[in-house]
Amino acid sequence: MALRPNPTLRQRRIGTELRRMREQAGLGGSQLARELGIQPAQITQTESGKGGISVERLRTIAAACMFDNQPLIDALADMVSERGKGWWEEYRGALSTDYLEIAELEANACSISTWATTYLPGLQQTEAYAAAVFSRFAPFTPSHDLEIRTAFRMRRKEAVRQSGIPYVSVIHEAALRMQFGGPRILADQLDHLIDDSLSGRISVRVVPFDLDTFPGCGENIMFVEGPVPELATLQMDTVAGCMFFDAQTSLIRHRSVFEHLNSTALSEAESREFIRSIGDEMRGKYA
Structure with a gap:
């Protein structure tokens, strides 16, 4: 072979x-x-x-x-x-392996939890917000490549929604306030987060600045549970690129991080009101 x-x-x-x-x-x-x-x-x-x-x-x-x-x-x-190829294989050669592996990880997840501190989770981004994020992080990338990255992110988002797997999104206030593309794009993005929370498909929880719960992880992370606890995977966004961790010590530590966040973050209803207040603030900047 x-x-x-x-x-x-x-x-x-x-x-x-x-x-x-x-x-x-x-x-x-x-x-x-x-x-x-x-x-x-x-x-x-x-x-x-x-x-x-x-x-x-x-x-x-x-x-x-x-x-x-x-x-x-x-x-x-x-x-x-397992046999067959995933939808992400269509993008092989057009995107780096990191992008494809994140989609592969999500496609085989039994549940997903995300913790966002610098920008909103990719699985919840609007097309305009995603394009603005990619423009900010890759200012010298040709527009065609930016379009491919944005389209791929929208495919990932739709695939996870169609799968119906449990998804818990915990977002720090810093990520809610970080403006990519200006206040209008952010206001629309925050409205989208509220729609997600009301849909029943995604649990959206907020950690405000004045809540003493910061777990010591400054990067955006995604924790994916597999069919058994040993097959969970932690994915982390870093300046150097996407990183994956599967050592049991790392998995145990980050499970405790999410348990802490879930026990201390605002409730879903409180989170929606908090997000709505920031959205109103953003709309006041361009009204």
């Missing part, structure tokens, strides 16, 4: 979980290869996501590692069995 030159996020995640199984068992790659009767290079290729794996081989590896977390094994087997 030919090696994958560019394994997807999920293919790499399967490999990562297989490596964790092996390391938990205290086995080196060569030791596991001898147990399975294969070449050590096959272990390396599989764990990097570049080499494919069958469900049968997956279960054989789990048995050789005496790994008894059956829900995780079954979830990985389902991932191995």
